[in-house]
Amino acid sequence: MTPIWAKLKPLLVNLALFSFVINLLYLVPALFMLQVFDRVLPTNSRDTLWVLLAGVASALAILLVLDYVRLRLQHLMGNVIDERLSPPVVHAVVTAAARSPLHARPDAMRDIATLRSLFSANGLTALMDAPWIVVYVAVIAVFHPALGWGAAGAAVLMIGLAWLNDRMNRKSLDTVQKEVRQASRYVEGSLRNAEVLQAMGMTERLLDRWRKQQDQALALQGSTSHASVSFSAASRFVRQGVQVMMMTIGAYLVLTQAASAGVMIATTVLLGRALQPVEQIVGSWRVLSEARSAYRRLRDLCGQLKDAPRLALPRPTGRLRVDNISFRPPGIEKLVLSGVSLSLSAGESLAIIGPSAAGKSTLARLLTGIWQPTIGTVRLDGNDMSTWPRRELGPWIGYVPQDVELFDGTVADNIGRLGEPNAEAIIAAAQRANAHDMIVQLPQGYDTPIGDGGSRLSPGQRQRIALARAMFGDVRLLVLDEPNASLDTEGEIALARALSSLRAEGVTSIVVTHRPSLIAHVDKILILEGGHVKQFGPAAELMKSMQRQAQAALTERAA
Numbered sequence: 205m206t207p208i209w210a211k212l213k214p215l216l217v218n219l220a221l222f223s224f225v226i227n228l229l230y231l232v233p234a235l236f237m238l239q240v241f242d243r244v245l246p247t248n249s250r251d252t253l254w255v256l257l258a259g260v261a262s263a264l265a266i267l268l269v270l271d272y273v274r275l276r277l278q279h280l281m282g283n284v285i286d287e288r289l290s291p292p293v294v295h296a297v298v299t300a301a302a303r304s305p306l307h308a309r310p311d312a313m314r315d316i317a318t319l320r321s322l323f324s325a326n327g328l329t330a331l332m333d334a335p336w337i338v339v340y341v342a343v344i345a346v347f348h349p350a351l352g353w354g355a356a357g358a359a360v361l362m363i364g365l366a367w368l369n370d371r372m373n374r375k376s377l378d379t380v381q382k383e384v385r386q387a388s389r390y391v392e393g394s395l396r397n398a399e400v401l402q403a404m405g406m407t408e409r410l411l412d413r414w415r416k417q418q419d420q421a422l423a424l425q426g427s428t429s430h431a432s433v434s435f436s437a438a439s440r441f442v443r444q445g446v447q448v449m450m451m452t453i454g455a456y457l458v459l460t461q462a463a464s465a466g467v468m469i470a471t472t473v474l475l476g477r478a479l480q481p482v483e484q485i486v487g488s489w490r491v492l493s494e495a496r497s498a499y500r501r502l503r504d505l506c507g508q509l510k511d512a513p514r515l516a517l518p519r520p521t522g523r524l525r526v527d528n529i530s531f532r533p534p535g536i537e538k539l540v541l542s543g544v545s546l547s548l549s550a551g552e553s554l555a556i557i558g559p560s561a562a563g564k565s566t567l568a569r570l571l572t573g574i575w576q577p578t579i580g581t582v583r584l585d586g587n588d589m590s591t592w593p594r595r596e597l598g599p600w601i602g603y604v605p606q607d608v609e610l611f612d613g614t615v616a617d618n619i620g621r622l623g624e625p626n627a628e629a630i631i632a633a634a635q636r637a638n639a640h641d642m643i644v645q646l647p648q649g650y651d652t653p654i655g656d657g658g659s660r661l662s663p664g665q666r667q668r669i670a671l672a673r674a675m676f677g678d679v680r681l682l683v684l685d686e687p688n689a690s691l692d693t694e695g696e697i698a699l700a701r702a703l704s705s706l707r708a709e710g711v712t713s714i715v716v717t718h719r720p721s722l723i724a725h726v727d728k729i730l731i732l733e734g735g736h737v738k739q740f741g742p743a744a745e746l747m748k749s750m751q752r753q754a755q756a757a758l759t760e761r762a763a
Contacts, residue, residue: 208288215281222274223332229270230477231343232263234470241466274329282323289316289502296505312505315498322495330484331492337363340478347467354453355475358446362482365439439483443476450475517592520585520600522550522680522712524571529580531566539578540566541735548728550680551710553703555723555743558732564716565606567732568685571714572603584681602674602682606689606716608666610658615643616650618658619672629677636705637672638698663690671699675706682706682713688722700725723747 236256244253290313297312322328337359345352454468524547531541541563548554556564569575570582573589582589589597610618619630630650634640642665646652658666667690674682688696703725706713715722723729729746731739739746 208285211284211288212281215277215284219274219277219281220332222270222277223329226267226270226274227333227336227339229263229267231474232260234473234477236260237473238466238470241469242464278323278328282320285320285323286316289319292506293502312502315502318494318498319502322491330481333481337478337482340474344471344474347471348457348463350453350457351450351463351467351471354450355471355478358442358450358475359478359482361442361446362439362479365442366482443479443483446479447472447476516596517587519678520587520680522548522710523585524548524681524712525583525586526571527581527583529570529577529582531563531570531575532578539735541570544580544732544737546728546730546737546740548712548714550712551707552728553707553713553715553726554728554730555726556714556716556730556732557718557723558738562732563735564732565685568605568683568714568716572601572681572683573597574603599677600680602676602679604667604670604674604684604687606685608658608663608670608690610654610661610666610669612654612656614648614651614653615646615669618654618669619650619676621673621676633676634672636675637668637702639668639672642668643672664692664695667691668695668698671702675702679711682711684713684715686716686718688717696722
């Protein structure tokens, strides 16, 4: 957030300067009324009236221009926040979601919009104008001390209302925002399982759960809104009552000949102007509070994932070393992986096998650097992958997760990793994955729109396109998690050929699988069980060992 504040600081200084001049000009109408009542009317001087009118007209014209420029400056600051904050926040959100889906922050972009809206609301200008209460009260005190004390009391009362509003509503506003976001995320997440909801008649139950969350959020929101509206109404009531009181004091001073009628009118105008920012702050308190909470969440999000500048590393060869890594997911006490070590030379291939919940997918994520080990390190060409900037490491990594995710766009967009279209590289990647023939049979070939999440493709087609995406560019490390789960026989043959060609090209490849068809194409095998390495070694030796164990088990059963 520091670079953004460095960019906003000069704009805020300019905004404060504009507010300074604007508030000085707001003194002009009060002084105009003072002169009209005290000079023009008693002397019946028309010339003085025209001169005063010309001066006030000039001041108001300048005020109009400066107020317009100040509003434009506010919108400019909002655009600066959006343009400068969106890229790092998107990076932070993606990184956080990849490392820990439970701590994902998909609503961070809404926080940016909330922060931006602050600069187009009256609350910010009210904050800039609020310190001028002291100046206006001082000017009123010059007219008469009694009026000054009355104005000071009115200002303290209005500021007290604003402070009390903050004390009473801050926590409740934060709670309301949290509940509303949680209810929205529940529905958004459930819609991913729309087919299951519809097929098994679960929609009504989902709706009941959502209504409970929504009702809870609405109850809190209603209570908070009631309090905010009450304070807004109270501030307007107090302001009107204070102006009546000041008018009464002024009238009494006029009757006792302690002040003039012009002072009475000017005092009323100045006090109204002095109290207006405080009333605006009370009325805009929800916007200000939401912006403050949004800023705090964005600051924490970006602060947790701050990367220091690093020297660019050379192209890796694919040499992989895992040193005694253990992993404990956030919020879980038990280790999912414990004491896993392995090493692969550039171009070697590894199959990771084991029963369900053995930690295979977790190990795959750790090997790509998506997740960081709790203990130990994963090194690619000797460099710790967790500290390697993703924008530099990503092009050397190919990854197909267990649950394939494609992006809305064309087949070419997905294979090309959402970059600028490079027909040569895209087709080359598809050919490496043996998916070219399948792609050209689609309605528009590589330009076929696949829909949101690849909804227009079959699971097998999605998996083969994801494989081509993983092989795009000069990949040095390829990690495949159950890449043949949705493939037919033709797809499995194409995948086996692709793995064989990768070995010939010197690409280090790792595949998580249960099927023996892929194990035959690897150099080493790692067997996981309960998060621990049960066996690790050359594929031929481990295959013979597993065959002997299977034969011994059959003999024991037969006996």
